[in-house]
Each structure stands twice: as C-alpha cells, then as structure tokens.
Amino acid sequence: MTAEHPWSGPASRPDGWWRSAVVYQIYPRSFQDSDGDGVGDIPGITSRLDYLAELGVDVIWLSPVYRSPQVDNGYDISDYLDIDPLFGSLDHLDELITEAHARGLKLMMDLVVNHTSDQHLWFIASRNPDSFKRDWYFWRRARPGHEPGTSGAEPDDRPAAFAPSAWTYDPATREYYLGIFSPGQPDLNWENPEVRQAIYEMMRWWVARGVDGFRMDVINLISKPGELTSGAPIQDPPACRQIATGPRLHEFLAEMNREVGLDEQNLITVGEMPGSTLEVAQRVTDPARHELNMVFTFEHVELDNTSASKWDLAELSLPTLKDNLAHWQYGLADAGWNSLYLDNHDQPRAVSRFGDDSPEHRVNSAKTLATVLHLHKGTPFVYQGEEFGMTNAPLTEIGHYLDVESLNYHALAVAGGTAEEQVLRSLARKGRDHARTPVQWDDSRHAGFTAGTPWMPVNPNYSEINADAARRDPRSVFAHFQQLIRLRHTNEVVQEGRFELLLRNHEQIWAFTRTLGDQTLLVVANCSSIPAEIPLASLPDLDGAELMLGTHAPANASVLGPWESRVLLQTAH
Numbered sequence: 001m002t003a004e005h006p007w008s009g010p011a012s013r014p015d016g017w018w019r020s021a022v023v024y025q026i027y028p029r030s031f032q033d034s035d036g037d038g039v040g041d042i043p044g045i046t047s048r049l050d051y052l053a054e055l056g057v058d059v060i061w062l063s064p065v066y067r068s069p070q071v072d073n074g075y076d077i078s079d080y081l082d083i084d085p086l087f088g089s090l091d092h093l094d095e096l097i098t099e100a101h102a103r104g105l106k107l108m109m110d111l112v113v114n115h116t117s118d119q120h121l122w123f124i125a126s127r128n129p130d131s132f133k134r135d136w137y138f139w140r141r142a143r144p145g146h147e148p149g150t151s152g153a154e155p156d157d158r159p160a161a162f163a164p165s166a167w168t169y170d171p172a173t174r175e176y177y178l179g180i181f182s183p184g185q186p187d188l189n190w191e192n193p194e195v196r197q198a199i200y201e202m203m204r205w206w207v208a209r210g211v212d213g214f215r216m217d218v219i220n221l222i223s224k225p226g227e228l229t230s231g232a233p234i235q236d237p238p239a240c241r242q243i244a245t246g247p248r249l250h251e252f253l254a255e256m257n258r259e260v261g262l263d264e265q266n267l268i269t270v271g272e273m274p275g276s277t278l279e280v281a282q283r284v285t286d287p288a289r290h291e292l293n294m295v296f297t298f299e300h301v302e303l304d305n306t307s308a309s310k311w312d313l314a315e316l317s318l319p320t321l322k323d324n325l326a327h328w329q330y331g332l333a334d335a336g337w338n339s340l341y342l343d344n345h346d347q348p349r350a351v352s353r354f355g356d357d358s359p360e361h362r363v364n365s366a367k368t369l370a371t372v373l374h375l376h377k378g379t380p381f382v383y384q385g386e387e388f389g390m391t392n393a394p395l396t397e398i399g400h401y402l403d404v405e406s407l408n409y410h411a412l413a414v415a416g417g418t419a420e421e422q423v424l425r426s427l428a429r430k431g432r433d434h435a436r437t438p439v440q441w442d443d444s445r446h447a448g449f450t451a452g453t454p455w456m457p458v459n460p461n462y463s464e465i466n467a468d469a470a471r472r473d474p475r476s477v478f479a480h481f482q483q484l485i486r487l488r489h490t491n492e493v494v495q496e497g498r499f500e501l502l503l504r505n506h507e508q509i510w511a512f513t514r515t516l517g518d519q520t521l522l523v524v525a526n527c528s529s530i531p532a533e534i535p536l537a538s539l540p541d542l543d544g545a546e547l548m549l550g551t552h553a554p555a556n557a558s559v560l561g562p563w564e565s566r567v568l569l570q571t572a573h
C-alpha cells in the first residue's frame, strides 16, 4: 500500500483539480517493455515517468493491466484484484503509484465493469443454473419455436461488436449468455444489487491502494433496456447501439459515486459513452447530480462514417468537425464539463486522420491539431506517441492486423461479399491497430521499445519519428505539447474561459475565442495544407494582442501558412 504523502491521497486532490489537468493515456502493452518478452509492462512504465514529468502532464490513465486472457487486450478482466503476469505484479503497481505520486503525477485506472472475462470466477459460477450468481449475467432461453443451439435460435439478432452474435450458446444448460462485445466478454447484470456492491467494493479497494480515479469503459451500457432486463422473450430486436443509456444509468452512477465516495474524495471520473448525446452528458456531468466529472463522447470521431458502422468511410469537412466540438462546448458551458480528445487506443492516429502526415506537413499539422484541441474548454487527453506526432502504420494486408475488431470485421465483411480491397481500405483508415504499434522512443532497434521481438511490429518510420529526436528539438511537436500543457496550467482563460466559435463555415480556418473577465484569447488555425487568407474583418479586433503561442514565426499578419496556428491574448484596458 502507498503511504499517505502530501502528494498522494485526498489532500493532493483539491476540489475541481481535474479542471486544469492534462491526462496522458498509456496502453501498457505498447508503451515500454522492461523484460524483453516483447510486451510492454508496468516496470517499463515506471522507467518512463521522468519523461511524462518532462512533458508536464498531470494524470496517467492506465489502460487495463488486470488479470486477463487478453481476448481484447485486457478489456476482458478475469480478476479485478490482481495484475496480469504479462504486465507485472501488484508490487509493481504499488511502486508505479508511489513513483508517480512522488513526481506529482496521478494515476487513473481503467474500470471495465460493463462486462468481465468469461474466465472470471463470477462468470464461471454463473454457468451453473443453481448458483446465486446465475443472475449476475444475462442468461436467456432460445428464441421461441427454435431448437437451442441451432442457427437462428439466438434470443435476438443483435450482433456483438467483435463477433457475429451477442449471444453465446452454452450446451450444458441449453441457454445463451449475452456478450455485446465478444463471447469472451459476458455482460454483467447491473440490475442485481449484489453485482453492484461487489463492484463498489472492488473500486474502494483500488482507492485504498492509492489510485486517483477511474476511466470507466462503456459505462453507459451498464443499464440495459427493458427487453433485456425483463427476462421475457425478446421481441423486435433493436440495433446494438440502442443498448446504451438504459433507464437506470443515472441511478447506478449516482449510487456508485456515493458508495465509493468518488466526489467525496475528489477522484477523477471519466465515463466512456459511445452513442451518448449531449443531453445525457449534461446530466451525467452536472456536478449537482454527483455522477461523473466528464464523459468521452464519440460524436466527433464518427463524423467520417456514412452510417453507424465506422467502416463505411465518409469524407469529413472542417466545418462539420468544428461545429460538433462547438456543440459540446456550448452545451456544457454552464454546468458539466468536456473531455477533449482526438486520439486514443481505439482510434487511428489523429495526425494521419485529421492532419497531414506527409513529411512536409506532419509536424505542423500535429501541432495545430493539438493547439485547437487543447485550447477548447475541458480536460485534454494525450495518447501515447501523440505528443511527438506518431502516425498510422503501413498496414496493407490482413496479416498485418492483430486486433479482434479488425479481424472480425474482415471475416464478416468478406464473407458477406464486400470486396477485399474495400475492406482493407476501411481497415487502413480506421483500424484500432494503428494506435497500438509500439511507442517509438528512439532510433535504435525496435525503437527502444523492447530488447526482444515486439508483439506488434514497430512503425518503420521510427528512425525519423521518435521521442528522443523530438525532445532534442526545440521546434518539435513535443516542445509544442509542453507549451500547451503549461498554458493549461498557468492561464485561467485556457482553463475556464467562455468559448465562442468564429468563422463557422470556413473550410480551412478553425477560429474561436475564449473569454474570461477582461481577457480574450483568440485561436486561429489553418487546418489545411495550403495557405489561408485570414478574414480579418470577421474576427475581433485584437489590436495590441500578445502572441502566446504559434507554430511558425508569423511572416504575414493576414495569411496563415499550411497548418499554421496562432494563439493571441488580449487584455482590455
């Protein structure tokens, strides 16, 4: 257990501390290997804490390191109270907490409680129809009139996210269980109060161990719609996404907050909420309701799909993207709080997706995207490697993909008659694998990630793009992130200023102001690879404003170079 230092425990978490914090996400398997087995681990993370302190972030979000069969790289937990030997031990985790706290860094654990692994003892007990744990998961009989176990006999037609059906047949009991991600990830039944109490107890155990909060995986799926909770045969199966935000979501979140003491101890709480609307987020993050501090919306990362399927590619225009972020800024301006992200372990690399990762524009587009994101109001999230502009990898054939989602999509789409070429095009644009290539630390073999064979090949551009090179270059993406993080810490307008979108329909320029008291901060960013004339007449007159940060030495007051951005601050006199 970590001892109570002034830099850990509730005393280190004053009210609202997370409103001026920047979070850094670590996907442990790809961060840093310490023992040569080719998989990143906890001692590897501890060895890189000085790097994170140098970057200046406040909180580490640790993707799952719990015991797991790794069907979904740890998002399938078989023991919430232990660490998978792949990543180390509880002692290693305690050491990480202590060493992080000693550097003023906080630790936010990933909490995956919509589902467990099918290897979790709770689920193993639940396989027995006589066990009181039977009801801890969703077991259902076959569709009326169908022979259990035969094709089409599943209780409904819902597909799983990573498998053809959300229902898995158990021949021993001739019933099916629900796993809306995959058969290895059965959904917990939150209607059962014993399930909820077991989860709260586990969360209290982690808080006592010294963690500073939780990022909650697909937390809006914990309350299931009536057709699943009633136990009656399911009529008219709804689409997968509609399983979100069931009728008891707010009740469960408020209960969790109370029972674990989340707000009482000022723990940071971030709910991942695919498919949730602004209205849901307003309720969840309204401090008066004591649910969560902030949510991850998916709206802005689904604008480049033509349908609910992320694989149906659409071109994204700048006005569409900035409008969506503005919608959330306005919607959470008075109560509630935004999380700000472009990158994470489930998304392709932001610089390749929203920027221009060509050698000519990679650095400036990574900087400008970061400028725009970090100067919105909310808590910014940096995903490992984003801080020095890591790009998508050259994944061109199905053999290059390892992720369960990519492999399932490929198999189903090809079997369904979609041309292989088209499937590979979608995977190359949207596959989660891009985010999971090892962190490129330096230009040595395997980019300094491992002394062994990496579990996933390193992006071949590592000799150019790596943390070491970026740290040594004062004009690097890394240096720019340091400045943005410093601004977030030191400037109240960045923290709390009111947001206003300007030039809403401009196809190249993303411009907005943030205002607090007599100070106005103006961000103008050219989000394109050609120069952009600044429509000065349509912007506030910031005569005498101070240039706080820029990607280029400004050559021309009225023209922005490709991917050039400027941040100006004016104080009214």
Ligand code: NOJ
Pocket: 072, 075, 076, 112, 181, 217, 218, 272, 345, 346
């Ligand atoms: C969301 C996580 O971010 C993703 O990686 C995972 O596959 C699903 N939830 C299921 O846990």
